Amino acid sequence: MTHDDVIELWREHREVHAFARAVEAIAKTREREQCAKALEALPLQWADQPGISQAEKATILECVQTIRARGNL
Numbered sequence: 001m002t003h004d005d006v007i008e009l010w011r012e013h014r015e016v017h018a019f020a021r022a023v024e025a026i027a028k029t030r031e032r033e034q035c036a037k038a039l040e041a042l043p044l045q046w047a048d049q050p051g052i053s054q055a056e057k058a059t060i061l062e063c064v065q066t067i068r069a070r071g072n073l
Helices: 003-040 050-072
Strands: none
Touching: 003 050
């Protein structure tokens, strides 16, 4: 194996790892988005009490924003 062969293997190794990291990031983003959508779809427990339901919805939306923001770190 020549020095050039080793260099070429190293480049391929780096490319494979970069691709794997990109695929993992996409999967995590999709998973986070699925979690956020599921949380948004939760029914409010206190829908019949406007003050409480408003606070409940605000808390849910804050959680959704946090989940989505984690992908932008």
